[in-house]
Each structure stands twice: as structure tokens, then as C-alpha cells.
Amino acid sequence: MGILEVKNVGKRFGGLQALSEVNLSVKENTVHAIIGPNGAGKSTLLNCLVGKLIPDTGSVMFDGNSVLGRSPHEINQLGISRVFQTPEIFGDLTVLENVSIACFAKRDGAYSLNAFGAVNKENDIREAAEHILDDVNMLEKSGMQASSLSRGDKRRLEMAMCLSQKPRLLLLDEPTAGMARADTNNTIDLLKTIRDRRNITMCIIEHDMHVVFSLAERITVLAQGTPLVEETPDNIKGHPKVREAYLGEAQV
């Protein structure tokens, strides 16, 4: 039994069947990658996992709770954090404030709305935020306005915000999309560090096979809205079905 169980999920947009019969099981504390050609339904699937879309059929269970019909903040409170394709950060605020908000939302191990309850904890929150920033090597940038960061730093900041909440499942939507090679390698290193601590489950959607094979422990290949195979990286590499699905795509 995995921490995330997707059963028979289907989603239709008008005449297009975006997802059909998707079954997926993500084991706790593993790195699971979902790959597939353009239009395979990867992003649709991810949106169904975080409550942005509601599937027409099937169920999505996280640790025994259904996530369907819950609003994004409730799903987040279950322990699912998401990193977006384009980094979603608070551009007008400083780096430190960005992370503080995440630390504030989940403080003392629980989510709390009460802003006034945090008045006396401002120092604790600040310390926690600085600690996380130190972890991702961004402490020296803590006073900068977030929108002025490089793309790689924005991604790093977004991850820091997610990690500060100690999520049980981290969803990453093409974490290295549009990045320079050096930034990509840095990101891979960062994710490896996180993975090696072994207290988090990661689910990565990725185009870049270099990233996938450096990180993933299990890989699901999605094509035309349906899972094709689910295997370890080594077995995926020469798999005939995968070759067929990616025919014409350069990266494999």
C-alpha cells in the first residue's frame, strides 16, 4: 500500500480524453517519476492530485484520505506540497518573508490560521526560516526581493518554502524546465540531498531524462492519458513500449 493511491482516474475536456484508467501507487519515502511525451496527460494528472482539477471518475487517496473535492489549502494541510513548472513565489516580498510565510502557516508541527497567535513567535519563525534558507544555501540572499532572483534561485526558494513545512509528499512539476545546465545540476544535487534524508516522498514530472535517471527510484511512463509501464530506471531504459511512445523524441 503506497502513500499515494490513484485508482481508475479519468478526465475529459470536451472531446478530448485527457486521462483514462490511470492507476498509480507511490510508495512512502521513495522518488517516483512520471514521464511521457507532450500531451500525455502528466500535468492534468498532477492537477488532479492537488485539487486544481476534479477527475470525472476514479479516486485519489493520500495516506487513507481522499483528496478529491478538497480545496488546495486543505490538500496542502494533508501533507502534499507542490513545486510548479514556473516557480510560484511571492514576488513582491523578500526571500526571508517568503519562507517565513511557509513557516508561519505550519508552526509547531500543525497548521494554524490564527495570525495573532503568531505575534509572540515571530523570532522562532524567523529562525526557522533562516535555518531552511541556510539549508538551500540562500541565506545571504534573504533580504532580496524574490522577483529579482534568477530562475534557479526562484526554484530553490520555492523548494525551501515547500520543505520548511515538512511535507510527506512533494510534487515537482518539471523542476528544471527552462534552466541552464549549471542550475539544473544544482537542482539535482539539492533534490538528492533531500532524497537521501529519507523522510520524504517525491513525485516528479520531468522531461529531462538526465534528471529523471539521476533521481528516480520508480518510473511511470504515461502515454495518451494512460500509464504504459511502471518500472525501475534500469528496466525503463531499453523498454520497447517506451521507445514506441517516444518515437521521434530526441531525448531517449
Place this chain on the structure above:
Amino acid sequence: MDQIILQILNGLDKGSAYALIALGLTLIFGTLGVVNFAHGALFMLGAFCTVTLSRILGLSKEVIDETRTDFLGNPLKVDVPYIYDWFGESAGAAIIDWAVPLSILFSIPIMIAIGVAMERGLIKHFYKRPHADQILVTFGLAIVLQEIIKYYFGANQIPAPAPDAFIGSFDFGAAIGMDPGAIIYPYWRIVYFFFAMILIAAVFAFLQFTTFGMVVRAGMADRETVGLLGINIDRRFTIMFGIAAAVAGLAGVMYTPIVSPNYHMGMDFLVISFVVVVVGGMGSLPGAVLAGFVLGILESFASMREVIEFLPGINQVVIYLAAIIILLTRPRGLLGRKGVMED
């Protein structure tokens, strides 16, 4: 029954004015992303094009009439328009009588020029600025425009009657087989409705069937992409602003016989036109037109005696109430698209 038909006619008539103003506002909203608080002032300027033209036509020389006296008892100075000298008295009088329709021709170049000048001189610099700044600068401009009009024309209303040929009413009841006199409707208001329909159709046709229109529509859908195609979108937006100003101006020109214009008429329409645009759906031209007519008809029905007696005050609030209900049940207005101006 006759009351209901009558109020539908009234609603179509009010709706025409709302739709025309909202149409221009949506063109600016949708294409340029600018919150233009000066749009009501453009409507007002259109109406004052009529006033100006009838003043020009009425430019007069003074002739002393010894048989009559003015209010102080002195011999009366009678104004004789120069135009009488040039065209003869009867032709001259006819031209003055037709001042309002003539103003259509007079106002189009003026309004386009005003629109283009506004866009080039001011609005252009505010595309990238926050909406708050746009509101402040266009509101300031609206005040300035209306104060200038007030300075020259005063605060009171100025009559601008329709040509004599259009004075009087059409017996609508008889035309549709009801009792004669049951539904009569003023000619000029019928003219206004058809004029509005033609103008709206012209704008739609222009956007639908010309390359220019196609680019603008594409620009409304996705400004960045069109910009990337290397099309000079700026120049087209300028023209669009001119067209929007002309539409608002023409709406004002034709409205003068219905309500005598004063400098304040633009502000009176400003709030309502924003409500119409939003109820129709941001960036949706058909939505703006539809909402204009829907709200016009609702307003007319709410002002029926039977309705007011049942719900006192409903005539004061019906438009706002309708706006609230529509926005709560249809989050993006009647025909709006997702994601336009939601932040």
C-alpha cells in the same frame, strides 16, 4: 400587455445607450487593459459636439428690431444666423433644424482625433502601470474635460431638439394589430435604437471581417503572443482607442434630443457603464451589448408602478441588485472568459 411591450421598448432604448458606451469601454478594457474612467467624458464630449455644431450653425449677426423690446425695455437685438444669408431663410432654418443628424458627420473626425490624442498623449504611458494609476489619471482627465465644458457651456442643460420630422410618436400598437394609441413610441427613440444597432453591427463587422480586426481580436485574447509576431500592435491600439472614442461620441450625439446634455452627463453614465461591462463579462464585446440590453430592460420593468408598489425602492437599486446576483451565480459575467482582469 401593452405596458409590457412599452417597457420592453423603453428597455431597448435605454439598453442601446448602455450598450454603446459599454462597447467602447470594453474595446479599451479588452484590447488595452486600461481602466478608462474618462470614457463617460467621451460620451459627454460627443453630445457637446452637437451643441457646438448647432452654435456654429447659429452664428448670428445682430439686427435691431425697433418694434420689440428686451427685458430692460431697450429695443430688442434680434440674432439672424449668417447661414440665412448664405442659403436663404428656409434652407438655413432646415440646416439648423437638422443639426443633430449633421453632428454625426461633424463628430466622427473630432472624436477620433480626441481619442487618438488621448491615447498617444496620455494613456500610452500607462499601459504598464498598475490599474490604480490608470484610475487616478483617467479620473483626473475626466474632471478636467468636464470642467472645461462647464467653463464654456455652463452647468445647465442645453436643449438640442431632434429635427421636426422626427418630433412625434409612432403608433406601435396599430402597427402590430392592437388598439390604436395603446402603444405609441417617439420617433427619435426608435431612430436611436436602430442607429445603435447599426453602429454595433458595424463595429462587430469591422472586427470580424477585416485583417485589422482579426489582429485586434487576437490581441484581446493574448497580447504578448501577437506582439511576438512582430505586428505593430501599438499603432493598432491607438486606432482602436480612436474608434472607441468615436463610438462613445456618436452615442452622445444621438442621445442629445432624448436628454438635453449638460457637462455632468458623462459621470452619470460612468458607474452604470462599468457595471454593464463587468456584468457582460470582461473583455467580451457581445457580453457588453447583451448586458446593456438586459440591464436596460430590467431597469424599465422595475420602474413600473405595479412593481414599485410591491417592492418600494426597487427602481433605485435594480441594476445593482442584478449585477450582484449575476456576478455571484456567473463568476465571469454573462459571456466573460476566464482569467481576464481577475487580479
Place this chain on the structure above:
Amino acid sequence: MLGLEKKDFNLLLIVAALVVLAPVLLNPFPEGSAMAQFNAGYPDLMQRFVIFGIFAIGFNILFGLTGYLSFGHAAFLGVGSYAGMWMLKLLSINVIPAIIFSMLIAGLVSLAIGYISLRRSGIYFSILTLAFAQMAFSLAASVLTPITGGETGLQTNLNDPRILPGFLGGGSSADGNIPKPSLFGIEMTATYEISVGNWLWTLNWGYAICAVVMLIAFYISIRIFRSPFGLMLRAIKSNQHRLSYTGLNTRPYMLACFVISGMYAGLAGGLMAAMDPQVGAERMQWTASGEVVLMTILGGVGTLIGPVLGAGLIKYFENIFSKINKATLEMWFSFAPDWLEGILVSIVYPFIGKGWHLTLGLMFMAVIIFLPGGLVEGGKRIGDWVRGKRGKAANDGAEVKTPAE
């Protein structure tokens, strides 16, 4: 100090000093001089400065922090005024119950309107608030006349009940005149004048009370801006999307912010009723809502001090420029020969008196064109210029958006 950082505390001190010294600062010209026309240090206008300052501070908590543009905020001001007025009529002539109730009632009304309006964002939110406020205005001016006094407005009367005991301001006065709003016997209109040389300074009890309330309101607003709550609100403005993916439900924050802002407006309304016992429905019209938007933008959206400055400037124009007439102009220019005087008067005349709207409109345009961040931006540029960093600041003026200064 007071839980504030040094910079904020200094700002509070500056504002406090300005408020305390206002009677002197606003009367810079000696009595009887030609420029005395520009003196603003009389009780009514000073009260208006601080009351509209409170209104704008509250509006800025909503608009400046969250970016939600309410176009119906005047409704809460009006509701607060009516509530305060009824307290003056029913309970006692003492201003304290009036001010407290005006805040409470405005808070309740803003809770109801906010609950509905906050289901939408962006321009849709603005139109919803506008619609509610316009409905409130239209009904108050017509159908609700028995409660609101209609277009004529609500006033205190000789035969109002005022049920509280006399020492708390109940009852009616013995001399056949309507009692004036007071604080335990001190009338709001009580005024002392100090004259120094040719200068005359007015000290007024009503202003003193408004000023104290305003300083408290300003202090609370600083605390809100700097608190985690304020940080959350700024996060909503910056990226509401991300906030909900961070596990926070934004609606309660927005609603709390909307209600706080509504209560500020109610407080301002209550003070207006207490300073001048007359409430008219036009206080709720969309133009009044628009005015507070303009005040905030003019001063500087999202800055602490900006809205107060904007409120002051607009009220100054409304009250000072509208009172200049042709005879005043002729007096100013009487130094010049007659022909020149005539020219000068006819140049300036369109901009004063009945033309004060024109001046206001031109000022809006000038400020926003040349100072994108409003008056605070202007102040900052002067500051930078003084420090010799002029070139840098002027170049990136449009981009600089310090969220809370």
C-alpha cells in the same frame, strides 16, 4: 518602543508631532495678510484632515496590503455616521457611545458585505462592493427616509429621548437649545485661541479628540502592517495562488482585513457625526468611495503615511480653493497696474472658486504622471536628491515598489 522598530517609531513620532503642531503649521500666514486665505488651521478643516486620514488609513489596510480595490467603502463611513448619530439621539450626547457603536455597526455591515463580495476577486470584487454601496446610498436617500432622514439628512433634535442619565450626557439641555456633542461635558466645539503677534492659532477640543483617535488608529495600522497578519495580506496581494498551496485559506484573512478596514471607515463616520451632528446620504455615494480611492493613490498606495497625506491634500483643495473668489484675486493682484491685474485675474480665475474641480483634476494628473508612487514617492525623491542620489531613483521610479514604507 511600543513594539515598533526604530524606523516605524520615528514615523509615528513625526506624525504625532505634525498632528500636535497642526494648529500652528496650518496657519503659516499672519491674520489679515493676503495669504491668510490659504490658512487651514480652523477647527472644521483640521477635524476633517484627521477624520479622512483615519478613513484613508483604513482603506489602505485593505487596498494597500491585499490589492483588493473596494469601490464602496463610503458605505461603511455612512453606516458608521448613521449609527453614531442615532446613539447621540437615543442614548446620550456623549460622543463615546456614538464612536463605539459606529465602529461596531460598520463592522457588522462590512462583515456581511465582505462575506459576499469576497467570493470574487479583481474587478468583480470592486463592482460587487460598488453595487452594495450604491444600493445603500439610493435606499438611504429615498425609501429609508424614516431612518436616515433621506436627502435632508439626520440631525439631533430638541425632543430626542437620550435615555442615559444626565452626567453621562443624557436628557436635553435646559436652555431650549439642542445640546452639542460633548465628552463628559466638554463640548466638541469648545475652542481656545492663541494669538502671537499677527498669528492666530486655534485649539479645539473636537480636533484634540480626533487627533488622539487618529494617532491610535495610525499606530494600530503600523502594527498590522508589520505583523504576521500583515505579511499574510501582502502575500495575498503578491500571489494568492501560492498562499493557498502553502496550506492557508485566504478567505478568513481577507474577511478579517475587510472588516478591520470597514471598522476604520465606521470610526471615521462616527467621528464625523460626533464633530458635526448631521449625516447626509451623499456621504455614501460612489463619488465618496471614489474619493478615498483617490486619496490613497494620490498619497501612495501601500505606504503608511501616504493615505493621510492624500486625504489632507484633497480636503485642502476642496475647502480652501473653493472659497477663493474674484474679489480675493483682485486683492492679491492689487499691487499690479490695472491692466495687468485684469490679465492676472482672468488667468487665475478659472482655477479657483467654482473652478476648483479643474485644479483638482489637473493635480491628479500631474501627480500620477510625474510621481508614479504618489506623494510619498515625491518625498522619497526629494530625500534622495538631498542625499545626492538623484539620478538612480529617477530612473527606476516606476519599478520601485517598496511594499511598506
Place this chain on the structure above:
Amino acid sequence: MSKLNITRRGALKAGAAAGGALALPTYLRADGHAGFTNAPGDSSVTLGFNVPQTGPYADEGADELRAFELAVEHLNGEGDGGMLSTFSSKALDGAGILGRKVEYVTGDTQTKPDAARASARSMIEKDGAIMVSGGSSSGVAVAVQALCQEAGIIFMAGLTHSNDTTGKDKKANGFRHFFNSYMSGAALAPILANNYGTDRKAYHLTADYNWGYTTEEAVRTSTEAMGWETVAAVKTPLAQTDFSSYVAPVLNSGADVLVLNHYGGNMVNSLTSAVQFGLRAAEANGKNFEIIVPLYSRLMAKGAGENVKGIFGSTNWHWSLPDAGSMAFTRSFGTKYGFPPSQAAHTCYVQTLLYADAVTRAGSFNPCAVAEALEDFEFDGLGNGKTLYRGEDHQCFKDVLVVKGKENPDNEFDLLEIVEVTPAAQVTYDASIFGGELGTCNPGA
């Protein structure tokens, strides 16, 4: 070229020790003469003229302001003296008021009670005005009147027609020369009966605010008393500009008379709509359909153009009145400004003169003394014939003009012709019928 440099404060300055600080409670400060607010100095006195300078009534306000300026000129002995020579009281001598030169300050009411009060307060608090006058709506009049009562100065109402001003909202410090809704109804009814018969069915359109209510009530009561029937009364929003949806149903309602309880812009627009819908030309119940406008404003009726012709209404005063006072005023106003004065201008001019006269007769600026001099004061020669300032409610009682839109105007100002001058006795009512309490005069302590 008037000089404005000496105000109350200017006068005060002379008495203050230079360089030293002098703190005085207000009531002591005022004690130059007799313990009342803003007691003037020895050389000049300041009056406050509070008129709409922006908004829809700006032109009417401008006309009021012209009248005030003219009145000040005449009081100071400049110009041709206007009505001073025809006024029955001869106390005024053209040397200012009680030997003090008259100066004035102006403000903008914006036709909003709030703004009007702000402006009036600044006149009282900053400029030291001893009397405030002007205004172009009842909402403003009631609001400013209450303020003047509170501050302890005299309010001489400008154009305000609602019964409330001297009815339920009357104040001891406030005085109104203008007539009111009740008088309009009482004066109009007999004329309407004469012209249109007693068997008529009326349809009222009423502006949805206080003045509209009192006017509808007055016209209804007086027309019903002579046999008319009221078919319906519909309230229209004050902000309405296009009245089509209110006017359209009238013809099929069984009514044969339309009463437009509208003023200013509302009146222009509703009348225009009514004429467009053919009501003027229509027949109903076998009679010609008629339209009535209870309160005319000549200034704004111009906006309705041809549409006013033949329509009955009432007005406080008209420049074409043949009495000596009216002629003198029209001549001096017309000579100075080039067009005849409006009724708003007339009432403001007269109010200023009446105030000055009362001060002179009382020998004091003390509001209580002035009020006493005005109460039950009878005068003549100010354009409305014999007039009484009734003490019980501070309302003037005088003849009321019933007018009709002129069919063949001689010039552009000649819009109304006088049909009848209804004698004062016919429009007098019992002071108690509208309720309200006058209270006692407040000198401001």
C-alpha cells in the same frame, strides 16, 4: 475693487498684545460687544454666501452669487441702490450695516449637505461670518440652518422650497423668504380648476426625496380638495436622467393630467420625455391632456426648450413683474450683468437686504436681537408686494405667482408669463401643521 483684508480676526489682532500669547475661550473672545459669536469689529462686517458652485445647480448658484454681490454693493452705497429705494423700511442708508462696511466670503455647497456644512463652518470659524445665506436645495438649507443654530449665527435661507425648512426642521436662528410646497399647491389649485375644470384625474411623478414628498403632498391635497382625483403617484430616483419608463405608462393609466414634482434637471428631463411621448398633444377622457410643474425654475427651464410652452407652474418671483421694486432690481441686475435675475437671485438679494435692515433696526448684530427684529416684520417694496415674516415659524407670507410657459417669447429670457398673482391670504396656513420646534434663539454664548 473691494478689499477683504480686515476680518474678525483682523479686528481682534489690533487688541491683542503683540508678541505675547493670549489664550481666550471662544465665548470671551466674542465679547467685544454683547456676548455673541463673531461680533464684528468697528469698521467692517463679514457675511458668508454659501452657494452651489459645482454640480448640477452651479449656474443657479452663480446667479445667487451675483445677487449677493449686488446686494453688498447697494448696502455699501455703490451702484444705483436697487431695491433700497423701494423698500418700505428706510433704515438702510447705504453706509454699510450700522456704519460698518459690508464684506463677504463665498463657498461651494456642491448641493450636498455635508459639503455645505463644511463650507459654512469654515466661514464661521475661519472668516468670522456673522450671517450665512444662500443654497439651492432644501437638504442644504436644513443642514446649514441647523449648523447656524448650533453656532449661534443667523441663517437667511436661499432657494429652498420644501415645507420642512420652516416646518418640521425650523430653527430659531433660520429665516426663509422663499415660498414653499404648501403655498405652491394652494396657489395653483384654483387656477388649475379654472383652466382645466374640476373633474380631472392626475398622475404624479415625484422625485424620491424630501422635497418631492412635500410637494406631491401639497399639490395632491389642494387639488383633491377641489374635486380632482389622483390616479397614481410614482416615485422617481433623484439621479434619473431618462424618464421614458415612468412617462410611457401615463397615457394608458386613465389620467388626463400629469404633475411633475421635479425640480431643476429632473424637471427638464421628465418634461422633455413627457413631450416626446406625445402627452402634450394627446387627449384623454375626452379632454386635452395637461402637464403641470409645481415649481418652475426659469434658469433651468431653458434646458427644456420649446417643451415648457403652455405649462402651468408656480414661482417665487419673476423679473417681468411690473412693481417698482422688481423693476428696480431687474434694472440694476440687468445693467450690471446683461441678463435678468432669476428667482434664486431675487430671494438671495432680498434676504441680504432684510438681514441688514433688521440689524439696523435692532441696533445690534446680536442674532437674538436680529431675530426679534425680523419676527412679525411687515414690509413692502421688495418685489412680492406686502410681506410678513411670521414669527412663529420664520416663514415669509406673500403673494404667490402662478405662471405658464410663454407661447411666443419676446426674447430668450422671456420664458414664463404670469397668469395670476395669488394673494398671500389664500396661501397662509397655521404654523403648527408641520410640527417641529423653533427652539430658542442662540447667540452662540
